[in-house]
Amino acid sequence: MVTTFLKRIYTFIIFFFLYAPILVLIVFSFNNSKSRARWDGFTFKWYIELFNDQYIMASLYNTLMIALISSLAATFIGTAAAIGIHNMKGLSKKLVMNVTYLPVLNPDIVTGIALMMLFVFANMHRGFFTLLMAHITFSLPFVIMSVLPKMKQLNNQLYDAALDLGASPVYAYRRVVLPQIMPGVVTGFLLAFTLSIDDFVISFFTTGAGVSNLAITIYSMARRGIKPEINALLTIMFVSILLLLIIINNRMSKDSEREDKVK
């Protein structure tokens, strides 16, 4: 009895610790005053002004576009790479895998400054395009690490059987191999997408003047004080994530109930 009570208290404290800042963001998104120190009545006006704020809307657009394009590109290049790496042998496989782990082990800040040096060295104009390159680079290893295990589980004989039955290699890959590794591909895509949306450090070093994603915008505001519109935006994001996860969780528990009934 006592231990259950203690466990509840402890869980409550930890969750309070985790959610306190989020609570602050949500509360201040409804604050009438622009100051973050004072509560000055309830308002919805920041939610309306959010959509009129060119700067925030532009960085939101950049964040989403870069996340979408870079994760799609990383998924294509990475899935193809995983298929190739799986068929490699000996030294070349070892070499490629070590290079794959490099950006994962390297601190973000080192990856960031190294890419910045490359872009400056190559005399590239830093902006949307360089951000995209950087995001594809740090997402690729995660796609490969999600797809490779699926390739290992694959039954090679199925591919051979497809060839024996007259399928062309491309057709066999598309209809036999790809469906089997699909869960890994989807995981890789989702990982790449979330990593891209959340990234600050690497973006900070690889972007130029005028182009910023949401994280950079928030960072540049932080010292002067974050606009209440940002709080409104984050509240909208929080509620959508919450709803999404509740829907997924409900579906999954329904599925497992159904499975239990079948058993």
Place this chain on the structure above:
Amino acid sequence: MKKNWISYPYVVWMIIFTLVPLVLVIYYSVVSVTDNGIALTLQHFKKVFEPIYIIVFLRSIKLALISTAVCLVLGYPMAMILADRGLSKRNILIVLFVIPMWMNFLARTYAWMTLLEKNGPIETMLSNLGLPPLGILYTEKAVILGMVYNFLPFMVLPIYSVLSKTEKHIVEAAEDLGATPYIKFKRIIFPLSLPGVISGITMVFMPAVTTFVISELLGGSQYTLIGNLIERQFLGTMDWGFGSALSIVLMLLILLSMGVMSRYEKENEGGGLW
């Protein structure tokens, strides 16, 4: 299946965007550009080992170690609670635990600035209760708090996943053989969870030692960690040589600590003996 060529775009990509940049970092760390041209030099590395910069390194390592220890002490019980099979609504609890990680971490760190401010909610509450003010914003303690807050899930989740997979029978056997709860934890549960603990420690220590955002926001601009030092070389003073040398030392530090951790993990494989 001889289809290696399908991975060539990736190989080319990684050469251009991973290997070439690293070669650039190494190159800039060992040359000095003067009016007379480019010359090989060790001056940047010598500068890294000057006392004022050694202090910055030691401070970063100290703060990262403290945060890792706090995360372990706070996170282990949480992981145990989450891994408890008898827990009702366990799935929902785990989802709720992960959700904060999906919110932009800069915004959450900024919210801590609001919480800790002089006239902020925490200080107001303390003064209403007649307690002395905390006054930790823009100090070392606030930086540690920020690190613990941001990296706690990285400690809890690996430990949780190992704990939830441990065989129930082993723990039950220990109980049947008369182990007290303390012995049960010390000899059975904790040794079995070591792989999770080790990956948790690595996953907290690495970002903690390299961060520059948390120290910038919660520590105030005068509070310098390695990350801040590197950032300033590239976006402030533009001393690429020194910045590159710092980055290489930081990389070696990370690789070294990862090497130590993985060796420790191997030694503990097998019997799980202390």
